[in-house]
Amino acid sequence: MLIILISKIIGRMITRSPCKEFDSMIWNEKAECMSRDEIEELQLNRLQDVVQRAFDHVPYYNQKFTALGLSPEDIQSLDDINKFPFTTKDDLREVYPFGMFAVPRKEIIEVHTSSGTTGKPVVSGYTKKDLELWSEVMARGLTMMDVNEDDIIQNTHGYGLFTGGFGVHYGAQKIGATVIPISTGQTRRQIEIMKDFQTTIMIFTPSYGLYLAEVAHEEGLTTEDTSLKAIGFGAEMWTSQMRKEIERRFGVKAQNIYGLTEIIGPGVAVECQEQRGLHVFEDHFYPEIIDPNSTQVLGADETGELVLTTLTREGMPIIRFRTKDITTLRYGRCGCGRSLVKMDRITGRSDDMLKVRGVAVFPSQIEKALLKIEGVQPHYQIIVNRPHLMDELEVRVETSPEIFSDEVKEMVGIKNKIEDYIQNEIGLKVKVNLVEPKSIPRSEGKAVRVIDNRELH
């Protein structure tokens, strides 16, 4: 025991870095505490490499760069990334399913897809090295929550095509913690396991977390019955009030995890114990902030749309992906010791996408569903509520003479049919309310499509 302790101390002395002035756990000190110069040098090397790989192996990028007269040699400094075009979700959809892969398909050992069912999803392909990268960044993030090999992680993120479940899983295994891969749902079972297994770390979406807390309360579970140490939450927009409520109910700190399938999944950025922004793992993901309208690059401390470039992904390199998420980048060494840039909590979207119960919903999907039903006019309004911790989606649809019947059962039938069509399109249960013609408010001839009552901004 003593020998192990000594070797640990010696180990620490050898890898001593500026981080050691701070009393916090860091998974990869070398990567997370570099000086700005070191980070930028690494980023430039990796940026040149990824642009080259994209140019050489992804026909989509080759054509796009060539058409603009660009070649990988044009990257001489980090600012040169400015010359290169953005990649959008639509671009990724167009090459569905495997068009963005930069390696032969047999080298891809896992795939995931983006949530939501608008047309074709975006497929993300991972090589063995990509999965190692994913494990690494999530291990860094979980370490921010003080996770170590003694911990038991109850992962309520879904396992499947969704990246949430697996991302957390890989990171936890990399650390050597015990993972309970329970997925979402079976709420009473979740609570039983929390208590029986003495879970130390909970991973959930904020809305599911609040729901869990509610049910736990009903079941008479108190913080004394559990051994919780920290909470990691993500995949949804949230407010500081929501975080406070989660922390109050579970009695531990809750830290935000950010990520997106197009880039890798959860693990692009994670919040440290300071809880004042998320550290972007910028040695692997290069962040920029742009004005979503002019697409001009904005500086530090300016708010705009986050754009990400994968610096090290093999299977699917992505250059300047427009996330549509609104945030701000803040540089400078953090109180936790890390030098990685921090991004603010996501405060909005630059498009009309809504996240309802973690699922991406676009108003255009609702419109598409309505147009499939004969006689239904695409005059609708989407209302999102969170009456009891869980999101509820209501769609108001204007009645037309074509669908009006003077029999109640016929009208209920139409309402159910619309609900089914919408559910088919977006993958979520909705409540349809038939309203009178021209009762949905129109501003300058255009209807106000979305009313979000959740106060997430």
Place this chain on the structure above:
Amino acid sequence: MKIKQISIFLENKKGRLWKALDTLAAYDINIRALSLADTSEFGILRLIVPEPEKAQEILIKNNFVVKIKEVVAVELSDHPGDLASVLKVLNDSDINLEYLYAFVHEKKDKAILLLRTDNLDQLINVLEKAGISLVPEEEVYHL
């Protein structure tokens, strides 16, 4: 024998019934009979008025969804058991009612029953055979 009834879609929201009736009142349209079917989310207002086409036009102009549906009117003496006897006739003939509503005819001390099925001709046939007296439309419109 078939009476034109106007059916109006109403949101289940404060003031909507009033708005529909107020619109008709503004054009001096008198309502002879009224019934309201409602669910937690919407309602269907059914009216008998002297000039159904005119009422429909006015309501549509005021952004209501309106349909004209035909119903059959039956005259009953205002006594216990009379309504049940009519329903027995329908039941015996295997006729399924979509809806019905009734009101009292003040002048004649009679009750008027309005019936709707998906096959009105069959309904009229059965009622006539059973000797139940049907009320002509003109009489219903001008009660």
